[in-house]
Amino acid sequence: MDYYFAPMEGITGYIHRSAYQALFPCIDKYFTAFIAPNQHGKLSSREKNDILPEHNRGMKVVPQLLTNKADDFILTAGKLKEYGYREVNLNLGCPSRTVVSKYRGSGFLARPEELDRFLYEVFEKTETDISVKTRTGRDSPQEFVRLMEIYNKYPLKELIIHPRTQQDFYKNTPDLSVFAQALSVSRCPVCYNGDIFTTEDLKVFRARFANVDKVMLGRGLLVNPMLIEMAEDGTAIDMERIRKFHDMVYGGYREVLSGDKVILFKMKELWSYMIHLFSDSKKYAKKIRKSEKLPAYEEAVDALFLECPLREPERNAQT
Ligand SMILES: Cc1cc2nc3c(=O)[nH]c(=O)nc-3n(C[C@H](O)[C@H](O)[C@H](O)COP(=O)(O)O)c2cc1C
Structure with missing residues (x-):
């Protein structure tokens, strides 16, 4: 395929x-x-x-x-x-x-x-x-x-x-x-x-x-x-790699874009999809959405990766 x-x-x-x-x-x-x-x-x-x-x-x-x-x-x-x-x-x-x-x-x-x-x-x-x-x-x-x-x-x-x-x-x-x-x-x-x-x-x-x-x-x-x-x-989900992926995208935007708002706009768009990988993520999603400065954003993302369980992988991700 x-x-x-x-x-x-x-x-x-x-x-x-x-x-x-x-x-x-x-x-x-x-x-x-x-x-x-x-x-x-x-x-x-x-x-x-x-x-x-x-x-x-x-x-x-x-x-x-x-x-x-x-x-x-x-x-x-x-x-x-x-x-x-x-x-x-x-x-x-x-x-x-x-x-x-x-x-x-x-x-x-x-x-x-x-x-x-x-x-x-x-x-x-x-x-x-x-x-x-x-x-x-x-x-x-x-x-x-x-x-x-x-x-x-x-x-x-x-x-x-x-x-x-x-x-x-x-x-x-x-x-x-x-x-x-x-x-x-x-x-x-x-x-x-x-x-x-x-x-x-x-x-x-x-x-x-x-x-x-x-x-x-x-x-x-x-x-x-x-x-x-x-x-x-049949590979199992690898959160470390997903975290690395996030960090690479974020690092890439930080290199080429200027202004916290512009960088965060791009990251928030990606998170509007990626957040569905996690369950019980409402509170974390809100923190990410509300962040206006990079340090607040990073703190919210760290907490999400550390504390939030993964959603059942086979559940429809768009729900
Ligand atoms: C935010 C967004 C932007 C898109 N931009 C384009 C685009 O530039 N060109 C295009 O052909 N399709 C675009 N699409 C459509 C997607 O390429 C794809 O056809 C659509 O999402 C259905 O596939 P999916 O169900 O696998 O997501 C876009 C879709 C979304 C949600």
Whole structure:
């Protein structure tokens, strides 16, 4: 099984990625959070830092682009090629209203004929491989029949399917029957993404889709960085390694960001997931959330690791 780390804007940047790779080297491909191409092919400093080869050594990283303008995509893919990237990923999944209202991300799915023209152009003129990460429609999964016909016209490197519509956001459960249907007609390799939170979820998915050999995980890995290792080797959770992982991410942010508030904002975002690894953690979570200065934060984290028991690993981590 190939495992991919899902792109998660604001969280899975190069600092998080490098720390993860150093301590849990089980990922076949990492995807960057979306880069928004412009007509000059210029990357913002955040985007550039995220893709710089020296920030991504020893990892297979695929930059992701969010646009509905073929020229901008082609220009930025060309720029990324100069940095050594051989594959770029197109974001057709982002459900955020500001993105969707401009017919980008999962909003682009509502304009299949335009999407078809876009894909025709980018496949004509882009020199790198192109993969797609898609939802199953903007308003209804019925849109996916037409969308699959379009995807099948092009030599996609792979198609990552998160079987929810834009309307679902992250509510409801992924629609596995739509996924199964797409799998049966897809001409390119398919990767599954969505709601794999426990080793049991992974087992159930593999039992049902024995012919799918690529899975992308996002929130499940944010909560439990050892999820894949536990599923593959039956390894028990190793709190020392998780603590080290936290310290590496925290140290990385302290090096590149300035101001306690900015650093803590990033750490608190990560904790909004990782806290679910612990049980009876309410009081500690509150202390972390309320901390405004680094020493208070460090004290709260030390107490959590020292005093808080782990949650039953097989309980759904998102509850
Ligand atoms: C905070 C957050 C940020 C995300 N940012 C991106 C992004 O930049 N690009 C993208 O394709 N998906 C993004 N996603 C979606 C995830 O990549 C993934 O498809 C989604 O979380 C479902 O997978 P999961 O159930 O394993 O988490 C984001 C999701 C979250 C929760």
